[in-house]
Each structure stands twice: as structure tokens, then as C-alpha cells.
Amino acid sequence: MALTESTLQTNSPNGAPPAGDVVLRVENVVKTYGPLHALKGVSLSIRRGSIHGLLGENGAGKSTLVGLIAGMRTPTSGDIYLGDRSVAGSDVQSMEEAGVFLVTQEPMIVEELSVEENLMLGRWPASRGFIDRGTLRARATQILEQTGIAPDASARTLGAVDRRKLNILRALHSGGQVIILDEPTTSLTVADRRQLFDFMRELKARGVTFIFISHYNEEILEICDAVSVLRDGLLSGESGDLAHLDSAQLSEMVLGRDLALFHRKRRSHADIPEAETIRFRDVRGKGVDVAAFAIAPGEIVGFAGLPGSGVREFAQAVFGLRPARSGTVALPGGKQTDIPREPKTAFDIGIAYLSDDRRRDGLVGIRSIRDNIVMSSLDRLARGGWIDRRREEETARHFFDRMGVKALGLETLADNLSGGNQQKVCLGRVIATGPKLLIFDEPTRGIDVGVKEDVHRLIDQLTNGGTSVVVVTTDLDEMVRLVDRVCVFSGGEIVETLVGDEIDKERLRAAAFDRRDAGNGRVLS
Amino acid sequence: MTDGASSIGKRVATEAKAPAARVSLGRWLLQNIVWLWLLGLIVIFGLFNPYFFTLNNMQNIMVQATVLGLLALGISLPLLVAEIDLSITANMGFSSVIGAIAIGYGVPWWGGMLLGVGTGALVGVFNGLCVTRLRMVSLIETLAMMIILQGALLAITEGNTISNMPDAYIWIGQATVATWPVMPLVAVAAMVAVAIMLRRTVLGRSIYAVGGNAAASAAAGIRVNRIKVIAFTLSGLLAGVAGYMLAAWQIAITSNQGDGFMLYSIAAPIIGGVSVFGGRGSVLGVLGGVLLLTVIQAGLAVVSFPSFYVGMIGGLMIFVAVAIDAIRVRVSASR
Numbered sequence: 033m034a035l036t037e038s039t040l041q042t043n044s045p046n047g048a049p050p051a052g053d054v055v056l057r058v059e060n061v062v063k064t065y066g067p068l069h070a071l072k073g074v075s076l077s078i079r080r081g082s083i084h085g086l087l088g089e090n091g092a093g094k095s096t097l098v099g100l101i102a103g104m105r106t107p108t109s110g111d112i113y114l115g116d117r118s119v120a121g122s123d124v125q126s127m128e129e130a131g132v133f134l135v136t137q138e139p140m141i142v143e144e145l146s147v148e149e150n151l152m153l154g155r156w157p158a159s160r161g162f163i164d165r166g167t168l169r170a171r172a173t174q175i176l177e178q179t180g181i182a183p184d185a186s187a188r189t190l191g192a193v194d195r196r197k198l199n200i201l202r203a204l205h206s207g208g209q210v211i212i213l214d215e216p217t218t219s220l221t222v223a224d225r226r227q228l229f230d231f232m233r234e235l236k237a238r239g240v241t242f243i244f245i246s247h248y249n250e251e252i253l254e255i256c257d258a259v260s261v262l263r264d265g266l267l268s269g270e271s272g273d274l275a276h277l278d279s280a281q282l283s284e285m286v287l288g289r290d291l292a293l294f295h296r297k298r299r300s301h302a303d304i305p306e307a308e309t310i311r312f313r314d315v316r317g318k319g320v321d322v323a324a325f326a327i328a329p330g331e332i333v334g335f336a337g338l339p340g341s342g343v344r345e346f347a348q349a350v351f352g353l354r355p356a357r358s359g360t361v362a363l364p365g366g367k368q369t370d371i372p373r374e375p376k377t378a379f380d381i382g383i384a385y386l387s388d389d390r391r392r393d394g395l396v397g398i399r400s401i402r403d404n405i406v407m408s409s410l411d412r413l414a415r416g417g418w419i420d421r422r423r424e425e426e427t428a429r430h431f432f433d434r435m436g437v438k439a440l441g442l443e444t445l446a447d448n449l450s451g452g453n454q455q456k457v458c459l460g461r462v463i464a465t466g467p468k469l470l471i472f473d474e475p476t477r478g479i480d481v482g483v484k485e486d487v488h489r490l491i492d493q494l495t496n497g498g499t500s501v502v503v504v505t506t507d508l509d510e511m512v513r514l515v516d517r518v519c520v521f522s523g524g525e526i527v528e529t530l531v532g533d534e535i536d537k538e539r540l541r542a543a544a545f546d547r548r549d550a551g552n553g554r555v556l557s
Numbered sequence: 558m559t560d561g562a563s564s565i566g567k568r569v570a571t572e573a574k575a576p577a578a579r580v581s582l583g584r585w586l587l588q589n590i591v592w593l594w595l596l597g598l599i600v601i602f603g604l605f606n607p608y609f610f611t612l613n614n615m616q617n618i619m620v621q622a623t624v625l626g627l628l629a630l631g632i633s634l635p636l637l638v639a640e641i642d643l644s645i646t647a648n649m650g651f652s653s654v655i656g657a658i659a660i661g662y663g664v665p666w667w668g669g670m671l672l673g674v675g676t677g678a679l680v681g682v683f684n685g686l687c688v689t690r691l692r693m694v695s696l697i698e699t700l701a702m703m704i705i706l707q708g709a710l711l712a713i714t715e716g717n718t719i720s721n722m723p724d725a726y727i728w729i730g731q732a733t734v735a736t737w738p739v740m741p742l743v744a745v746a747a748m749v750a751v752a753i754m755l756r757r758t759v760l761g762r763s764i765y766a767v768g769g770n771a772a773a774s775a776a777a778g779i780r781v782n783r784i785k786v787i788a789f790t791l792s793g794l795l796a797g798v799a800g801y802m803l804a805a806w807q808i809a810i811t812s813n814q815g816d817g818f819m820l821y822s823i824a825a826p827i828i829g830g831v832s833v834f835g836g837r838g839s840v841l842g843v844l845g846g847v848l849l850l851t852v853i854q855a856g857l858a859v860v861s862f863p864s865f866y867v868g869m870i871g872g873l874m875i876f877v878a879v880a881i882d883a884i885r886v887r888v889s890a891s892r
Contacts, residue, residue: 403765
């Protein structure tokens, strides 16, 4: 494919667009942090009224690049032009005034303020320094119509999805001409995603330009007009003609090599005697009402459902992170006990859980890789409260190697790793506890295609050792390729189970994500 | 880095922004700035007044650093779990007076000592329970506790100074071995113990983890509330020990015992690099901060500045220390 080794010229390969057509131009931009080169000279042009995909592995320089464009950082050298004007080194405020908005990966929400104040954060209608409450409310009400979010609610009460929507809406409605969306879809449901895309197309028709970062090839192919691919801080390929590209070619551009897609050989566990399974009964609490769920050794079960369907509630309840009112668990060869009331107990009986948001509650960023890997196994590595340093070192080293974490060493701080490597450290931490049941909540969210395959292989290998795995995911592709059985959640209950050939994308979408009864339906207007 | 480096090498380097990559001299100096500033001040004070270099003066500084050292060490533990204990100096005065009164009622000196230290620890337990079980904000809860304990001390002493203490009780504050005072050994022992606890035990590791990210720690199976209560308890315990040291050294418990230590005991660990956001800091840093503040105090007393200016100059020196530390944090965090 000629594209992968594409030219490093400024214009897209399908003919140079007229200069007036380019809304944003990045010229030979370099960004260094001390001895490290995050960007080593990147040039690209973005056409007015296009949706421009930006691809690359974690750590390839995407976030650095959009940070420079949005005025969050200053390039070490090189220039950025908005129209004909050089804007390199401008701050966020002036870039927003010029119409360039960045919607970051982590939602930016001031919890102390109300929804409407967040919606127009820093851009409040005001006269003589006083905020014009009436106008604020009127505009917020109009924007939030149909989203189901109350303008006067406290932002603190919003869930992750609503927070992200609020950020996107802020950019979309603040007169943005160039809107950068850094992985905007990661916590959105299929329905939300579709609404977002519809809205993007509508704005595009009005001449708004988007830079769209995503790890999902399908999304890129669906919505983008052009893509640029970064690898190791350099532009490694670009294309202005996505109609002739497919997912495999995109992955190849990103990785610089063929992506060997992993498909698990689906197994049936129907003939396993019940006594050998892990059985949960009568797990009831806020938003969860599951009468029975059993999983066999070595089985991978996918949990599918919209936010609020009980899927995450159940996963967290059986781990003790969000204690349920009632519920019991029986492990193979063990007797029935109450489900854990706290994560510590869960780890002790062999149930481990990895959250969907590693920055929030998966990692301690300011501690080293070693500390993070052993964090859930400290008791096992200690005698009478004293840590056995040799065993600690061995354990950390073992899982560092086994997970294939790419870093200088065990002493590197978790904060300094790319998303994919952070996720590997988290995986190492939970696997190091030697669990019988591992629950992964969105195990590949926000990590690039290459690492995603690594993670899938790791999970598959775990089951060879008899570990049972639950995967909570909204990624249909992941579901189809990885699990043996799917449980569909709605209204806190398991309403449907899919096995074998029943597990395909269309069926899943219809069964789990297009449900009208699950509430939380229309949200992004 | 040249572009000729292998692509794997480049990738690793981009992802692992470890300081180990290139430790320049400037960076090394910045990392150890507390100690350099300390050394510089000793030289400056010595040049003003050669007495500052004498063994006698150095021994004095060590004695003075003992109480502050115990307090700073104590306050570091709540700081490491991203909380704060402002009641520590008031707790010091209050717990020592409880012990001293018990001795007045005929309890043996060691009983009074233990009662005082135990009282300090109990106050710590109480603070910890308020912060974890009742979800009180530690800044305000311990501030209220500070006012309560200061008031209690005044009420108990009725404004008088307690000074009739048994010889055995005050021995630790007065004893010398070949001119070397014994008291600093208590602070040294406490620091060694806490340093080992932080580095080698499950508790220590948990303290750092909780301070770094409480939600992640809980999800990783660490009992966050328990760790916080322990941190407050140890803080109170060290306040109790500091109270005993101060009483034995001064041979007196005044009605506002320990008030002067308040700001210094918070400033010392922060100057020494303990993060107010939790999860970062070491005992060695705390020691550096304590010695720095003590040298400033002792130095200003020795150098014949007009007394009106002493407070302001001392404040300026602390200001410089904090400013340099802020630069250090920014440089080492720049990515």
C-alpha cells in the first residue's frame, strides 16, 4: 500500500487543495520535553468543512499535536496557521475566540458549578463583569433540550457520559469553526454516538471543521473525509480518499505493520456441572436485580447493556466496590457465602475487577510501575506486615514482562506511561492476585489497535489456566471476537443470553444497545 | 536523541519520561536543594558569628530540632494520605498536661508519661474516625480540635505553669553523655522507625497508595479508611511523644504549651518535599525541612540582628525555601 509510506508533503495526496480551502495548517512542528521528542516535525493541512481523522498509537503524539493547535502548549519550533494568520503560541482563550475548540479526552468539568455554567465555561454571557443569568439560562435550556440534562443541576451529579456530552456541546455551540474531538466516543453508547455523528455532519454542512481522534477504525471510516496518521512523533501516512481504504489498511498505517486480528476459538461450557462453576444468586441493590448468574472455569462471558441497565452495577456489586443489599456467591468446592462487602474481601476469595477508568480508580499515577503491579497483592508478598522485597521484585518483574509493558523500568511512574501501557500495568496488578474470576470493565477503552490485540490474547491465555473472565464492553467488535457467551442487561436484570453463532454485531446491537426500554435513550441533540 | 536511534528505542523513550534518562548536575542540585540551602545558611550564619560553628551550638540546634522533628514527622503521615492534622501542636500540650497531672496525683513518672503519649494517640484516633466515618473535612475538623485542646489546656492549668516534675520524668530532656544531649536520639529513633515503616511494610506502601489515589487504592483492595485512621493515630502518638520531650526539656508545661510550633511543624515537611496533595514525600526530606527551620531560628538568635527584624528575615528565608521547592517540583514534573 503506497499510502503507508506516504509522502510527508503538506497537502493530501488526492491533489493539492486551493490555498483558500485550507482552514488550518501545521508546518514542521516540533515539540520536545527535555531530551524527549514528542513531535519531530509534523506538517499537515486541514480543509475547511471537513472531518479530519487523526490516528496513531498511544504515545504517537496525537494529544501533543492537538494540544499545540488548541493553544494549551507552545511548539518548540515550527508554525501553526489558522487561515493566513500564525497562531503558534497563542493561549487557549484566544484560540477559542478564534474559533478553535478542543474537547479533551478527560471531560473538563468544574464540579462546583452548575450544568449551565459549565456549558458556557469561561464564555458566560455577561455585562460589566456580572453574569447575565437570564440569557445563560435561556441559551442553556435551548442547547440542552432533548438531552435530558437539567441546566440548573449541579455538575457534580452528572455521570461520565453526560460530562463528555456537556464538553462537546460547549464546543459545538460556542461558535467553534475548528473543533477538535479527542476520543469523544469512548464512553458513549451506540445511540449517543450516532447522534453525535449526525450533529457533526450537520455542522460540517454549515462549514465547521472537525479534527477527530479515535482508535476505532469503523468510526474513522464512517465519518471522516481525510486522515493523517502519526507514528513516533512523525507523520507516517495520510489519505484524502477514505472510500478506498478499509479497516486493515488503517491499522497497517497506524502500526507500520500488518495487524494480526485475534479471534478467540469460542467454546461451549454448557456441559460443565454446576458445582464446578462460580455461582451468584439474588444479587440485589440499587440498579441491579440479578436472580442468578453462573460462569464456568475458563469461560469468557460478555456483559452488554446501556449505562443504567445494571451491567456495571452488577459487576461492581459482586466485587464489593458498590455493595449490594443482598447476594450470595459460591465458588467451586466452596460453600455459599455473602458477596463481598469491600474489594479487599473480593480479592481474598478470588474475585478481581478492573475498572473502565484507569485514571480514576485503576492506577496510582504518582507511584512507580512496581508499586502499582503489587498493590493488590501486598498481603501475599508480606509476612507479618513486612514486605518480602525479593518476592515483590520478582512478582513485579514477572508481570511487567508478561504484560509486555514498554517502559525504561519498574521505577517509571505510572503517570509517565501511555494509555496502553498503563492498562497493561493495571492488568498485571489484577492478574497478580491469582483470581478465579476476573471482571474487566471496558478492558481496551482508549488504547490503540495494537495493544488491544495484546490485551485480547492475554485474556484468552488466562482462561487456559482455568480463570473465568467477565468482560463488560460496549465495543461490539471486541464482544464478537473475544467472548463465549453474552449476557444482555436491562433494567438491572439479565434479560437475554446469546451463545455460539448468535453472537454477531447486528444481533448484539439490536439486543443490547438499541433497546428502547432501557431509558437513557436520546441524549445528544 | 538522534533520529538514527531504533524505532523501539525511540518509542520507549517517548513513553517513559523517567528522570533516570538524563540526570544533569542542575537537576541533581535542584533535587537536593533543601540540603544545599541548609548548608548555605550554616555558612552564612557562621560568617556573621563564629560561635555558630561551635559544637555547643550544633548540639543546641539538635535539641531544638527534636520537638519540631517529632511534630513534623507526625504531621507528615496525614499529609501523605492527603489529609492534614492541624491539632498536632495543641495535642502535644494537652497530652503532656494530662500525664503531668496524673503524676501529681501519685502515678509513677512512667505511668504519667505513657498516659500522656496514650492521650495523644487517642486524640489521633478520634480525628481519624471523624474524618473517615463522619466524612468531616480534616482541615476544619483538626482546626476545631486544635482550638478545643488549646482551650482545655488553659482550663486545666488555669493559666498557671506546671513545673514540679519528678527527676526521672525530666531525665530524657536534660541528660547528656559526654556533653552530647540524649534527647535528639528520640527524634532520630522515631524517624528511622517511620522511614522503615514507610519503605518496608504493607502499611507504608498503603499510605503512599491511598495518598496518591484513594479511589484506585480502594478498588485495589486497600482499606482506605483504616489506613487514614492509622495515619492520624500515629500523628497523635508522635504529638504525645513530642509533648513529653518538650515538657522534660523545659521542665515546665505552660498554659499555652507548644503554640509557637504550629506553623513551623506544618512548614517543615512541606519544605522537605512532602506534597500537600498526598502520596509524595520521604522522612529524609522531613528531616531536611526540620533542620532548615531550626537553623534559621537558631541562627537569627545568634546573629545580632535588631530584634524587630528577626521575624521578617526568618519569614523571608522560609519563603525562599518554599519558592525553590516549588521550582523543583515544576522542573521535575515538566513533561
